[in-house]
Amino acid sequence: MHVPERRRFGQRFGLIGLLLALAACRPAPLLRSATIQPDLLTPDGDGRNEVVAIRYALGRNAIVSIYFVGSDGTPRYFRREQPRPRGEYEVLFNGVVENQLLPDGHYTWVVEARDGSETAQITGTLTVSGSHPQALRITGFSISPPEFTPNRDGLSDRATINVCINRPAQILVYLEGPDGVRYPVPRKEVQLRKPGEEGCHIFDYDAGVDRGQEPPPDGTYTVYAVAEDALGLRDVVTGTLTIREGGVPRAEILNGRVEFRSDISAGTGDYIPVNLGGFLYFTLTVHNYGAVPIRTSGPPSGTCYELDQTFNAPRPGRPEGWAEESGAWRVGIDFDTSLRNYPFRWAVGRPEDLEVRIIDGRPYYYLPAGRTAIVTGCIRITYVPPRNPLYFWAGLIHEDVEIAPLNNRVDPHRVLIEGP
Structure with a gap:
């Protein structure tokens, strides 16, 4: 009597096992779920209903598209053919598809998953209201x-x-x-x-x-x-x-040396004597050690000044004087008790040292990169300053920009003015 029952029990057990095995072999749903909440989107900048949450779950790896279909039947894609591994997803949507804001209206939203020949879709509705009518341009x-x-x-x-x-x-x-x-x-x-x-x-x-x-x-x-x-x-x-010709300009007074002398002395002692009415001369070398040419302007090397003159004062042959020029480099000489910064200025080279360029019909002068140039000049001592003896020194000036680094108050020389 017990054998048939055991057989029936064994038959039932075998059938359940077979069903479980078949269930285990059946693939998981491709698209398990999809929702968009809330179903109203108002991207009008008031801070309410500015975004909706798109949530979906994949039972298997799939290619996913998310799009919206309006009254014209045209699909507008938010995601197109994006590979995704199985799992749960959430993304916020603010109404922008294909770099355009969805116009006001009622839409059918579609979450679509594709795996080989199988395609699954879940749909719903979304209303857009308050959309900005003007595209960003x-x-x-x-x-x-x-x-x-x-x-x-x-x-x-x-x-x-x-x-x-x-x-x-x-x-x-x-x-x-x-x-x-x-x-x-x-x-x-x-x-x-x-x-x-x-x-x-x-x-x-x-x-x-x-x-x-x-x-x-x-x-x-x-x-x-x-x-x-x-x-x-x-x-x-x-x-x-x-x-073109881009780079940081860099120049210096070579070796930081300036040779000063007067009519009566080469300046080998504690000071350089110069007679009232006499001349103080200088010679120095400018080196353009940068990668770009530097522009310069007159007065030309060799120009002489009087002690009470400045570079922009009227001069013979140039009644308007020389103005400061933004971006131009000049050699300057300054001294104790001077009323302005570097009143005496010269171009950074002789004509033979410089390259001439015609720009908009006007000549401009440049010291090419890697080149050196000699600058000379003189100052006629026309009066005795309140401080005597006093110091004279050189500088390299990038006008309206700076006095070139390490080129301010270069090689000061003490000068004694002799005479009544």
Whole structure:
């Protein structure tokens, strides 16, 4: 009597085991679940319902697409053909698809998973209300000049990039070279419009030279202007900018030596004697040890001054004198009791030392990189200063920029003025 029962028991056990084995072999559902909550999206900037949460679960590895279909039947993809391993996912959606904000309306959302020949979908509805009707656009873009020479010579040292946007967004401007390296362009700090405001913004680019940094290598670069708003909408425009002769200018008075002498002495003692009405002469050498030429301007080497003159005072043949020029380098001589900084100035070389360039019809003079130049001049002692004896010294001046580092008050010599 007990044998048949055991057999029946054994038969039932075998059937259950078979069903469990078959269940174990059956693949998990490709797309187990998908939801979007809430079902209302209002991307109007008021802080409410600005995003919705998309959640879905995959039972197997799959290729996933998420898209929205409006009344026109066109699918607008938020995710397209993205590989995902099995598991649970959540992503926030702010209404931006394919760099555009979904217009107001009712949409069918679709989460789709594909694995080989099998495709699974779960759908639902989403209402969009308060969507910004205006697409983000860069409405103005210019680069001036298209070629510049960032070397602090005062000529085409900077490039100005103007970017205009039709609504509030952050703007990023950068250069990109053929090697893919990017160089950021700073926004000009002094302007009425605040960062991110609608309208036009100015970006001022000196290639880093004003901060003592080496600029990008010479060449032609692609300039990118990228605008992106709080929703992630973007617009991008490009242009080109060429850098030529870029570099930080570097020059010095060679060996920090200046030879002073007068009509009556070479200055070998404790001081150099010079008669009232006589001349104090100097000779020095300027060395351009940088990678770019340095621009200079007159008066020419060999020019003589009177002690009460300055370089910008009227002179024979040049009634307007010589003005300071932004970016120009000059040798200067100064002395105790002088009323201005380096009143006597000269070009950083003789004509034979300098290279002449015609720019916009005007000659400009440069000391080429790696070259040295001799500078001479003299000062006629026309009066006795309140301090006597007194010191005279030299300097190398980068006008409107600085007195060149290590080239201020170079090699002071004590001078005694003799006479009534």
